[in-house]
Amino acid sequence: MSAVSYYTAEGLKKLREELDQLKNIERPKASQAIAEARDKGDLSENAEYDAAKEAQGMLEMRIAKLEEIHANARLIDESNLDLSKVLVLSNVKIKNQNNGMEMKYTLVAESEADLKTGKISVTSPIGKGLLGKKVGEVAEITVPNGVLKFEILEISRE
Structure with missing residues (x-):
């Protein structure tokens, strides 16, 4: 299955x-x-x-x-998605706490992921780490190089 x-x-x-x-x-x-x-x-x-x-x-x-x-x-029925936290199809603006760099990503299904267009998979380490977070929260994400800390600056749907 x-x-x-x-x-x-x-x-x-x-x-x-x-x-x-x-x-x-x-x-x-x-x-x-x-x-x-x-x-x-x-x-x-x-x-x-x-x-x-x-x-x-x-x-x-x-x-x-x-x-x-x-x-x-x-x-995915976008009309029923909660806008207060990061979910699939969220446009998320995050700030890397280590270097101050701001990035904007859209969380999508694994098969739709395309980093060139800013679409990351919800099953990727960063995607998993951002899911469920709200504006102002810091996501600590373990990646092969260590731990990254991203502050959630903005969540939107487009």
Whole structure:
């Protein structure tokens, strides 16, 4: 049994699009590659056929994994989220107590995390440490380099 994953509407849409792409475009391409390789003759010494079969196997594994994730995906109802503390989909402005640097992150599901766009996973050490904190509280987060202290400056939803 796989764990339930929570998604934003945007994240769930991306998951569905990727699954559709793999099933409706990539799967027929893989079948076509196998057919073309099979037509080239002796299968016992046909590296192209072996490669096409292996690629198809990898594709089917990816499709199965995405179908499992999709089956266990739940859409987050943003209207019921508490704005007073850090939760999934919170935009959090934090201040590193060690160096005074301020950062702004959005906490999202693991599959939607993208540090370049400021989205961190709620399952990451920092994400876990921030969950449930309120403005003014200090989150002490243990990371491989030691302990980081972040003061929660602001919590919002956008």
